[in-house]
Structure formats: structure tokens, C-alpha cells
Amino acid sequence: MSDRRMEQGPPPVHLARVKTTEERPRTAPDVVFDIRELSVIYGDFRAVRDVSLPIAKNEITALIGPSGCGKTTVLRCLNRMNDLIEGARVEGRVLYHGVDLYDARVDPVEVRRRVGMVFQKPNPFPKSVYENVAFGPKIAGFKGDMDGLVEEALRRAALWDEVKDLLKSSAMALSGGQQQRLCIARAIATRPDVILMDEPCSALDPIATLRIEELMQQLLENYTIVIVTHNMQQAARVSHRTAFFTVDVQEAGQRTGTLVEFDRTERMFTNPSEKRTEDYVTGRFG
Numbered sequence: 001m002s003d004r005r006m007e008q009g010p011p012p013v014h015l016a017r018v019k020t021t022e023e024r025p026r027t028a029p030d031v032v033f034d035i036r037e038l039s040v041i042y043g044d045f046r047a048v049r050d051v052s053l054p055i056a057k058n059e060i061t062a063l064i065g066p067s068g069c070g071k072t073t074v075l076r077c078l079n080r081m082n083d084l085i086e087g088a089r090v091e092g093r094v095l096y097h098g099v100d101l102y103d104a105r106v107d108p109v110e111v112r113r114r115v116g117m118v119f120q121k122p123n124p125f126p127k128s129v130y131e132n133v134a135f136g137p138k139i140a141g142f143k144g145d146m147d148g149l150v151e152e153a154l155r156r157a158a159l160w161d162e163v164k165d166l167l168k169s170s171a172m173a174l175s176g177g178q179q180q181r182l183c184i185a186r187a188i189a190t191r192p193d194v195i196l197m198d199e200p201c202s203a204l205d206p207i208a209t210l211r212i213e214e215l216m217q218q219l220l221e222n223y224t225i226v227i228v229t230h231n232m233q234q235a236a237r238v239s240h241r242t243a244f245f246t247v248d249v250q251e252a253g254q255r256t257g258t259l260v261e262f263d264r265t266e267r268m269f270t271n272p273s274e275k276r277t278e279d280y281v282t283g284r285f286g
């Protein structure tokens with residue numbers, strides 16, 4: 001559904017106030033997202049089919065699987081980024097705290113404020129460190145203590161000590177690992193509920209990677225994190241639950257991403273139910 005259609009529709013639902021909707025009892029209290037029979041279609045290509053999966057609050061959920069199985073596609077459904085892709089269509093439901101994210105009354109801009117995203121390649125704006133963090137709150141009309149907010153976000157992203165004397169310097173002058181933490185600070189600054197991370201460490205060296213992994217553990221107290229990773233050790237190290245996707249090839253040759261198995265990470269890596277999961281996590285496939 002396009003953003004324009006939303007504007008013409010009924011007034012937006014304020015997500016902070018929707019927890020009493022009648023759908024609420026159908027979702028366990030600790031579930032942030034309840035993904036139900038989700039399919040994503042690009043034009044006439046069904047990229048992902050029938051994904052059902054709960055995302056638990058204050059946990060890290062890892063999405064793993066071979067290239068093209070739809071990890072990024074599923075992740076983008078959680079903050080309606082697929083709305084921005086021409087020809088993309090979503091079937092099924094994504095409940096966020098019990099509210100249908102794709103309900104016509106839900107404002108996609110509000111969704112993206114509450115559900116922030118960090119991408120594979122650090123993508124700071126070509127502006128100062130300070131302006132990168134202040135950008136989101138400014139757009140959202142924040143009128144309070146901006147210096148305090150910038151500092152808090154940088155502290156939470158474990159970057160403050162390294163950049164407190166560089167706030168006016170260009171973000172582009174930071175190292176890759178620092179840039180990625182700046183992007184996390186930028187996501188945090190709008191006070192989100194969830195942070196989506198799409199291979200956030202794939203452009204970083206092992207030390208910067210470790211730093212981000214430690215940071216993720218610290219962030220858990222306040223946020224729910226969903227991470228896509230190709231790094232099995234990373235999924236095993238950081239996540240509480242893991243969803244393994246694969247690509248099913250039909251007779252006619254169409255390739256569709258499907259969810260093979262979802263469980264506690266420890267079980268997925270030591271005693272999965274599905275042979276395909278075992279083959280993937282032990283490196284025999286993919």
C-alpha cells in the first residue's frame with residue numbers, strides 16, 4: 001500500500017496507544033512482532049512464502065540462510081520499508097504489539113520511527129557527527145535538549161568517548177566500525193522500540209564486529225533487535241532465537257524463500273529438528 005493512499009485514508013493510529021486493541025489478547029505479552037503467513041511478492045515474483053514467526057521482546061532474533069532466501073525482504077516487512085519498493089506487495093499479517101502494521105490507519109512514517117534500521121554498509125550522512133544523530137529528532141519536531149539527546153544516543157551506542165571532541169567533524173572521517181556505531185546512535189536517537197540490523201558487521205573487521213556484538217547485548221535492556229547475518233558464529237554468539245530460511249525450487253524453476261525452522265538459538269545450533277538446518281549450520285550447505 002502506498003504512502004499516498006495512507007494519507008487519504010482514515011486518521012493515523014498512534015502506535016504508542018494501540019495496545020488495548022481487541023487483537024491484543026491473541027498475542028502473548030512478550031511478543032513484539034507476530035508474523036503470520038507472510039508472503040512478499042515483487043511484481044509477479046513470489047520472493048518469500050508463508051512465513052510465520054514471533055519476535056520476542058528484549059531479545060535478539062537472528063535471521064539466517066543462503067543468499068536470496070528472503071532475509072532482507074522479511075526484515076523490511078517489519079518497518080514497512082517494502083512500501084518504498086516499486087511493485088512490492090505483502091500478503092499475510094505482521095502484528096506489532098498486536099496491531100496490524102499494514103492496517104490502513106497505521107502511519108508508515110511512525111512505524112519507521114519506532115522500528116529503526118541499520119544497514120550492511122555504514123551509511124552516515126555526509127554531515128557532522130552531531131548532525132547525523134540530531135537529524136531524526138529534528139525531523140520529528142523534537143524541541144527539547146538536543147545536546148543531551150545526542151550525547152545519550154552516542155553513549156548508548158558506545159561511541160561517546162571516541163567522538164565527544166569530534167562532534168563537529170564530518171562523520172565520513174570516522175572508521176567503518178565507528179560509522180556503524182554512529183548509524184546505531186542515529187537509529188536510537190528517535191527513541192525506537194526495535195532495531196533491525198541487516199548484516200551490520202559484514203563490512204567490519206573482527207574487533208569492530210566484536211564491539212558491535214557487545215553493544216547489541218547492552219542495547220537489549222531497552223530494545224528488541226532483529227539481525228540478519230551470514231556469520232554462523234555471530235548468530236550463535238549473540239542471538240536468543242534463530243530463524244533459518246532457505247530457497248525452495250519448484251518444478252517450473254521458480255525460487256521462493258521459505259522458513260525451514262525457528263527455535264531457540266542453542267537448539268538450532270546443537271539439535272535442530274530439520275536436517276536442512278543441521279546441514280546449513282554445520283556448513284555442509286549454503
Ligand SMILES: Nc1ncnc2c1ncn2[C@@H]1O[C@H](COP(=O)(O)OP(=O)(O)OP(=O)(O)O)[C@@H](O)[C@H]1O
Nearest residue numbers: 042047065066067068069070071072073074085257
Ligand atoms: N527490490 C526487489 N525487486 C525485485 N526482486 C527483489 C527485490 N529485492 C529482493 N528481490 C528478490 O527477492 C529474493 C529475496 O531477496 P533478499 O534480498 O530478501 O534475500 P537475502 O536472503 O537478503 O539475500 P542476501 O543474503 O544475498 O542478502 C531474491 O530472489 C531477490 O532477487
Ligand SMILES: [Mg+2]
Nearest residue numbers: 071072073228
Ligand atoms: Mg540480504
